[in-house]
Amino acid sequence: MSDESRPSPAADAAGTAAGARTAAVIPAAGRGVRLGPGAPKALRTLGGTPMLVHAVRAMAASRLVSLVVVVAPPDGATEVKALIDAHALPERTDVLVVPGGESRQESVRLGLDALPPEYDTVLVHDAARPLVPVDTVDTVVEAVRGRAPAVVPALPLADTVKEVGPPAAPGGVEPVVATPERARLRAVQTPQGFEREVLVRAHATVTENVTDDASMVEQLGLPVVAVPGHEEAFKVTRPLDLVLAEAVLARRRLNDGF
Ligand code: CTP
Ligand code: MG
Numbered sequence: 001m002s003d004e005s006r007p008s009p010a011a012d013a014a015g016t017a018a019g020a021r022t023a024a025v026i027p028a029a030g031r032g033v034r035l036g037p038g039a040p041k042a043l044r045t046l047g048g049t050p051m052l053v054h055a056v057r058a059m060a061a062s063r064l065v066s067l068v069v070v071v072a073p074p075d076g077a078t079e080v081k082a083l084i085d086a087h088a089l090p091e092r093t094d095v096l097v098v099p100g101g102e103s104r105q106e107s108v109r110l111g112l113d114a115l116p117p118e119y120d121t122v123l124v125h126d127a128a129r130p131l132v133p134v135d136t137v138d139t140v141v142e143a144v145r146g147r148a149p150a151v152v153p154a155l156p157l158a159d160t161v162k163e164v165g166p167p168a169a170p171g172g173v174e175p176v177v178a179t180p181e182r183a184r185l186r187a188v189q190t191p192q193g194f195e196r197e198v199l200v201r202a203h204a205t206v207t208e209n210v211t212d213d214a215s216m217v218e219q220l221g222l223p224v225v226a227v228p229g230h231e232e233a234f235k236v237t238r239p240l241d242l243v244l245a246e247a248v249l250a251r252r253r254l255n256d257g258f
Contacts, residue, residue: 020121021119021121022067022144023119024065024069024191025108025122025125026052026055026069026070027127029042041236043076049087050083052070055132058125058133060089062134062138063092064142066092066093066094067093067115069095105210108203109203112196120197121194121195121196122193122199123137123140123141124194131234132233135230136189136191139228141193144193148224148225149195149198149222150223150224152225153190153192153230154186154229155230156183163176164176189235198222202220203216
């Protein structure tokens with residue numbers, strides 16, 4: 001059985017706990033400018049299947065997740081709904097499709113607005129991270145249910161990171177101003193997990209542009225914790241990432257064959 005379809009082991013105990021219902025919001029409304037010309041990024045295919053469908057299946061693979069809210073390109077909600085209906089998903093999983101907005105933040109907020117009241121835990125997962133393993137999804141949900149208001153999957157960095165300043169003249173070289181200690185830095189992935197009320201409050205309060213949801217919770221002064229991420233949860237951003245994603249799928253097919 002593949003990583004994608006293997007049921008999550010943690011499910012039975014936690015999934016039936018009273019009042020613990022988890023939904024995943026998948027922002028998929030971006031164009032994918034850095035990937036180059038073509039269809040919107042979430043609709044580009046990997047192994048013949050749209051990236052968005054991989055991402056929905058990755059969330060649905062967790063028995064802890066019973067609803068997936070897909071935030072589609074603003075003019076593409078009907079097409080996305082048809083696409084999802086055309087692909088098999090576990091019976092236990094409901095899917096809603098809503099149109100997205102101008103920024104990722106706005107798209108996530110529109111997804112949150114569509115959540116039925118009974119969901120008290122929310123994952124936010126980039127459609128652009130189609131290959132996240134189910135164990136990572138389960139780890140994040142369990143950490144939230146263990147009473148962390150916000151949880152991020154994170155990995156140590158391979159590269160050293162430099163902070164740079166503006167060039168002295170337009171087009172000039174950038175002066176390096178600092179080197180944060182690499183061992184204390186983490187690269188943060190999705191799904192990020194939240195107590196619903198906390199994430200809704202963060203989206204209602206923080207107005208400046210951010211690149212992830214957890215940083216909005218940090219701005220509220222609430223604790224955010226990191227759990228181990230996974231190298232297969234990388235974000236498909238540039239053309240080379242498509243090559244890597246196809247290679248990961250090929251490796252999974254090979255492993256499934258033996
Ligand atoms: N996203 C969204 N709504 C937007 C912009 C982004 O739902 N207005 C989503 C993307 O579809 C993606 C996730 O947010 O799943 C992460 O964003 P990113 O990787 O930056 O994707 P794009 O914005 O599509 O890519 P680019 O920045 O290269 O245009
Ligand atoms: Mg973007």
